[in-house]
Amino acid sequence: MPHTSISRRAALGAAAAAPAALAAPLYAQGVRQMRMVTSWPADLAILSGSAQRTADTIGELSDGRLQVEVFPAGTLMGAFDVHDAVGAGDVEFYHSADYYFQGKHRGFNFFTSVPLGLMMTEIHGWLRFGGGQELWEELSGRYNVRTIACGGTGVQMGGWFNNAIESIDDIADLKMRIPGLGAAVLRELGAETVVTPGGQIVEALFNGDINALEWVGPNDDLAFGFPKLLSTYIFPGFQEPGTVSGLGMNLDMWNGLDARDQAIIQTAADIENSQSCSDYYAGNGKALSQMLMEYGTEPTRIPDDVFDQLADIAYRVRGSVAEEDELGARINESFLNYQRGLMEWNSESFAAYFARRDAAEAVFGSGQDDF
Amino acid sequence: MPHTSISRRAALGAAAAAPAALAAPLYAQGVRQMRMVTSWPADLAILSGSAQRTADTIGELSDGRLQVEVFPAGTLMGAFDVHDAVGAGDVEFYHSADYYFQGKHRGFNFFTSVPLGLMMTEIHGWLRFGGGQELWEELSGRYNVRTIACGGTGVQMGGWFNNAIESIDDIADLKMRIPGLGAAVLRELGAETVVTPGGQIVEALFNGDINALEWVGPNDDLAFGFPKLLSTYIFPGFQEPGTVSGLGMNLDMWNGLDARDQAIIQTAADIENSQSCSDYYAGNGKALSQMLMEYGTEPTRIPDDVFDQLADIAYRVRGSVAEEDELGARINESFLNYQRGLMEWNSESFAAYFARRDAAEAVFGSGQDDF
Incomplete structure (x- = not known):
C-alpha cells in the first residue's frame, strides 16, 4: 500500500536536477x-x-x-x-x-x-x-x-489484548508495550509496562515478555501482523x-x-x-476494512466506566509533571489552558458533527444509487 | 488576534534577502x-x-x-x-x-x-x-x-438565525446566506438562499435581504460582529x-x-x-470563549431529528451531481467510496475519542490544581 504522491516527488526530483546543473x-x-x-x-x-x-x-x-x-x-x-x-x-x-x-x-x-x-x-x-x-x-x-x-x-487505537477489558481490574493482568504517560496510568492500576521499539514488538510477544500492546492504528498494526497474533482490538485509545x-x-x-x-x-x-x-x-481506513474482512477483527469499544477511570488517573498523572521542576509546571499549565480553551469548540464542531454524521450515514448513507 | 508565526516569517524574509544579493x-x-x-x-x-x-x-x-x-x-x-x-x-x-x-x-x-x-x-x-x-x-x-x-x-458551524430551529418546518421561513450544496438542501425545504460574498453579509442582513446566514465559525463570525446581530447560533453544521x-x-x-x-x-x-x-x-476556540463571556451567545444544538432530515436530503442532493455528466458521476462515486471507506475508522478513532474526552473532562478535568 504505497501512500506516496509519485507525481509530485517525480516533479521535485526533476526540478532538483536542472538548476543544480546550471549552478x-x-x-x-x-x-x-x-x-x-x-x-x-x-x-x-x-x-x-x-x-x-x-x-x-x-x-x-x-x-x-x-x-x-x-x-x-x-x-x-x-x-x-x-x-x-x-x-x-x-x-x-x-x-x-x-x-x-x-x-x-x-x-x-x-x-x-x-x-x-x-x-x-x-x-x-x-x-x-x-x-x-x-x-x-x-x-x-x-x-x-x-x-x-x-x-x-x-x-491512536487503544491496543491489542488477549482478552476483552471489561473492568478496571483487568488492567492488573497486563504486561503491556506502551510508552509515555499512558504507561504510567496503567502502572498505577498494577500493570507492568515496557517501551519496546516498534521493530521488536512481535518478538516480545512471542517471547512472552508482553501479553498486550499498543502501537499506532490499523495501518501499522496490519503491517506488523497483530490481527493474527492477538484477538481483542480496543478503542478509543485514551493514551495517544x-x-x-x-x-x-x-x-x-x-x-x-x-x-x-x-x-x-x-x-x-x-x-x-x-x-x-x-x-x-x-x-487506517483501508487497513481497518481489510482487517474486518480478512481476519474478522472485531474492534471492541472500551466500557465507558473503564475509560472514565483511566481518564481520572490520566489527569492526575499529567498534572504530576508539574512536580518535575519549574519548566515542567509551565509546560503542564500551558498545555492544559490551551486544551481547556478548545474543549467547548471541539464539542460543538468536530465531536458534534462526527456523532451525527455517523448516525445519519447508517440510515441514509445507502440511499444513493452508487452505494 | 494576529495568528502569524512572526519569527519564521522574519527568518524567511531575512533569508530571501541574502542569496538574492549574492546571485x-x-x-x-x-x-x-x-x-x-x-x-x-x-x-x-x-x-x-x-x-x-x-x-x-x-x-x-x-x-x-x-x-x-x-x-x-x-x-x-x-x-x-x-x-x-x-x-x-x-x-x-x-x-x-x-x-x-x-x-x-x-x-x-x-x-x-x-x-x-x-x-x-x-x-x-x-x-x-x-x-x-x-x-x-x-x-x-x-x-x-x-x-x-x-x-x-x-x-463549520450551522449558522446564525433569528429564532431557534426546532423543527424541519422552520427551514421554510429562512432567507439564508449559504453557498454550495447545503443551499440546495435548504431550498428543497422551501427556504430562499443566496451566496452573498463574505464582505457583504452584514449589509445584506441590515437590508433585510437575508434573515439567516452561515459563514465559517466563531473566529470569523466574531470578527464580522454576528453575535451582536442575530440571537441563535446553531451547531453542528451539516453543510460544511x-x-x-x-x-x-x-x-x-x-x-x-x-x-x-x-x-x-x-x-x-x-x-x-x-x-x-x-x-x-x-x-475558533478563543473566539467562542469570548462570545460566551462578552455577548452571552448560547450555541444551540440542532435537534437530532432535524439534522437527520437534512442529512437524508443531503445524500440525495449530493448524489444528484452524478446526473450533471459523466465526470460528475465519477467525482460523486470516488468521493462517496472514499468516505465510506473511512467512516468506520473515524467512528472508532476521532469520534469515539472526542465523545469520551468531552465526557471525562467535565468530570475529571478540574481535578488538576491548575484548573
Whole structure:
C-alpha cells in the first residue's frame, strides 16, 4: 500500500536536477552531507516514509546543497539512542517521538501526546499559536537539541489484548508495550509496562515478555501482523489522541545554519504535518476494512466506566509533571489552558458533527444509487 | 488576534534577502510579477492571511523570482469573478473556495465541502491518495484552470438565525446566506438562499435581504460582529464539515512553468494546508470563549431529528451531481467510496475519542490544581 504522491516527488526530483546543473560550480562547494537517525523500522511505510520524505524535501528545496541520509532504527543505532546522539552531535537529525525521552524529563510527553490530551491539529495550534514551540525549545535546549513537529499519526487505537477489558481490574493482568504517560496510568492500576521499539514488538510477544500492546492504528498494526497474533482490538485509545513526530536537530548545527537553510528545514517539516496525517487517515481506513474482512477483527469499544477511570488517573498523572521542576509546571499549565480553551469548540464542531454524521450515514448513507 | 508565526516569517524574509544579493545578475533577469485575486475581504485575518502567506512563501522559496501580489475581494474584481479571470489569463492565481463556481459544474462542491461529507484531513487524503486530485484537475481543466488545496477552515458551524430551529418546518421561513450544496438542501425545504460574498453579509442582513446566514465559525463570525446581530447560533453544521480553500492557477501559465517552480507553488500550498487549519482551530476556540463571556451567545444544538432530515436530503442532493455528466458521476462515486471507506475508522478513532474526552473532562478535568 504505497501512500506516496509519485507525481509530485517525480516533479521535485526533476526540478532538483536542472538548476543544480546550471549552478554547479557555486553549489558544489557548499554541499553538506547530513544524517538522520529514526526510531522507526525501515519497512513501516508511513513513519519511515515520513522521515525519508522530509529528508528528500530538504534536499530538493536546497537544490541539493543539504543532503540528508536516513538511517532506520537499528541500522546506525538503536531506536531510542537518537536523542543522545543528536545532542552530542554524532548525527545532525533524528525523526522520532519525543515521549521516548521522558526518562530525561517527563515534560517531553506533551510534545508528542498525553492521555486525554489534544489531537494533532490542536497540538499544532498549541505549538504555533499557544506558546508550545517556545517551551519545547527551552526543554530540548537543555539537551543541546532543537525540535520541531514533523508529521504524526493522528488518533491512536487503544491496543491489542488477549482478552476483552471489561473492568478496571483487568488492567492488573497486563504486561503491556506502551510508552509515555499512558504507561504510567496503567502502572498505577498494577500493570507492568515496557517501551519496546516498534521493530521488536512481535518478538516480545512471542517471547512472552508482553501479553498486550499498543502501537499506532490499523495501518501499522496490519503491517506488523497483530490481527493474527492477538484477538481483542480496543478503542478509543485514551493514551495517544494525536501523536506528533518530532524532527530533532543538533542545536549547534541549527544555530550555525543561515536563515534560509533553517527556513528550508522548517518548511519540509511543515509539509509533513499535513501529509502524514492524511496519509495515516487514508491508510487506517483501508487497513481497518481489510482487517474486518480478512481476519474478522472485531474492534471492541472500551466500557465507558473503564475509560472514565483511566481518564481520572490520566489527569492526575499529567498534572504530576508539574512536580518535575519549574519548566515542567509551565509546560503542564500551558498545555492544559490551551486544551481547556478548545474543549467547548471541539464539542460543538468536530465531536458534534462526527456523532451525527455517523448516525445519519447508517440510515441514509445507502440511499444513493452508487452505494 | 494576529495568528502569524512572526519569527519564521522574519527568518524567511531575512533569508530571501541574502542569496538574492549574492546571485543578483542571474535572478534579476528572471523575476516574474504575478497577481492573486481572492474571494476574501481584506480584514478577515485567517482567510486573507492564508492567501497572503501563500504568496509570501512562493516569493521566499523562489528567492524572489516569483513575486505574487494579492488583491482581496473587491479591489481588482468581485469575490466570485476570480475563476473566470484566472481561466482567461487576466490574472495568474485565485485563492477562493471552488464551490462558489458550482454554477459552471456542481462537481466543484466536492473539492471544497459537501453536506454530510468529509472533514478537511479526510479530503486531503482523498485528493492525495484517493484519486481526488486527478478528478479536480480534469474538471478545472475544462475552464483552463488548475487547482490545488491551499488551506481551509475545518468544521463549520450551522449558522446564525433569528429564532431557534426546532423543527424541519422552520427551514421554510429562512432567507439564508449559504453557498454550495447545503443551499440546495435548504431550498428543497422551501427556504430562499443566496451566496452573498463574505464582505457583504452584514449589509445584506441590515437590508433585510437575508434573515439567516452561515459563514465559517466563531473566529470569523466574531470578527464580522454576528453575535451582536442575530440571537441563535446553531451547531453542528451539516453543510460544511471540512471546507477546503483552493489555489487556482491559469492552466497555460502552470504548464509553462518549469518543474521547480511548480514544486515551489505546490509546497507553499501544502504548508498552508496544516497552517490555516490549526490557525482556525485555535482562533475558533478563543473566539467562542469570548462570545460566551462578552455577548452571552448560547450555541444551540440542532435537534437530532432535524439534522437527520437534512442529512437524508443531503445524500440525495449530493448524489444528484452524478446526473450533471459523466465526470460528475465519477467525482460523486470516488468521493462517496472514499468516505465510506473511512467512516468506520473515524467512528472508532476521532469520534469515539472526542465523545469520551468531552465526557471525562467535565468530570475529571478540574481535578488538576491548575484548573
